[in-house]
Amino acid sequence: MIRIVLVDDQALFRAGVRMLVSSQPDMDVVGEAGDGREALEVIGRTCPDVVLMDIRMPVMDGLTATAELLKLPQAPHIVMLTTFDLDEAAARAIQQGASGFLLKDAEPEFLLAAIRTVVSGASVIAASATRELFAHFTTETTPVPAEFSDLTDREREIFELAARGLSNSEIAAREYLSEATVKTHISRILAKLALRDRVQLVVFAFEHGLV
Template sequence: MIRVLLVDDQQLIRAGLRMLCDAQPDIEVVGEAGNGRDAVSLAARLVPDVVVMDLRMPGVDGITATSRILADRPGTRVLVLTTFGDDDHLYPALTAGACGFLLKDAPPTELLDGIRRAAAGDSPFSPDVLRRLVRRAVHAQAGTPRPVDGLTSREQDVLDLVAEGLSNTEIAERLHIGVTTVKTHITSLMAKTNSPNRVRLALFARGV
């Protein structure tokens, strides 16, 4: 069972998230907080596996709360869920230690998948955010796509497109395969290249 702490200053948002999570057999909401100060206190007391963290809140904001929670319990996974996907929110959140970054307009299935992936040690990102991260990382580091030993030709095709910053849907459309097939290839690629997340996989492909 994945223990989740919900943090958002809007009660209606928390109620919706609780209903969504409570309907899942493998997710348990252990607490709610309406501000960063309460989030830090509850995280210490309830020891959640995943904290779903809003960023803009009165008093102690989500970035400060994330930093404090992880300073006390580094093993906690903080998954940002916010309306604001700009760099001014993204990079401070990642610097504070957030493991992933989802936008509030994401489909419910994407949020649930993000919670599960965060609990499993992965780094879930909304597609647009991930694409921007990959492109910025690739542009910041000189390098060109490289072939990798032990890959099938299709895996190499997928790897090259990940390096370009394409989302799973875009890769599927480009290669005329299903999104599920793309996900399977990316999981295999991460294992074969020892890449912990998609950004690192893109940098690997670029020879960085």
Template structure:
């Protein structure tokens, strides 16, 4: 059973999310918070697997709450939910450590699928989000990026997987492209994240473009 914490200042929104999530046999809402500070506190006491986090809230907003939750060792994955399709929210959420970003206009199926993806240890990196990451970080910098020594630790196969990951491919798609099993790809991705010292594949994609390892 995947444990989910809801953080949103609107009770009606939390109720809607709870109904959608609790209707799934493998998902369970274990708590609700009305602001970021309460969300951080409950994330520490309830030990959820996934936190569904609103952005605009009174007091501590969702971006700072995400940063605090993501900084905790072995903390839950954070799925940022927002009404506003804004690049500043997207990139601030990713840099704060969010593992996924979803608009509240998404369907119930997209929401529960996103929770399952994050609970499985992956990240919700849709092609649309990948394109925006590329647009933000993929353009050559006026100054040459500093050498990233961590990248030299990757094996040839890990580097190949990393490039496909940076293109926004899922583990299943990478497995098909390389004619290997999905379990093998998961192992490669885990090794890549470990060697780069990043939390998840979203952060890895940002690292790929910032370092110049992959160019748009």
């Protein structure tokens, strides 16, 4: 059972999401909060797998609450909720370690799929969307870490394609590889660079001027 906490200052929005999530046999809403400070208390008490976190709230905003949660040894997967396609706060949350972001007007099926996706360890937004987000907001780069030199030539090629937003199937077609092989390469790249998922790969590429 996937345990979920809803954090949003709009009770009506929370009620709608709760009804949707509760209709699923593999999901359970174990708590709700109307601001970031309340969220920290509720999450500490309920230990959810996934937190749906609004960005703009009174008392403590979602960005601040996310930063606090990600300090925990067993931090939940955090999905930011926003009304803006290109949201600088969402970009900052992803840099901190959030699993991605969703628009509040996303289709119900997409929201449910996103919850299941983050629990599996993947990101909840397309890498191309992340690329657009960071291309828009990243203005400064930092030196490339030494770990990047550990990548093989083939891994660097696949890293660049993934950072540009190509899916595994698109990379496979371009590089004349099987999707399984591409997936293996991506897993090795993430491990060598100590990155959690493809979203973090895109963030890494933009932060270090690699795309």
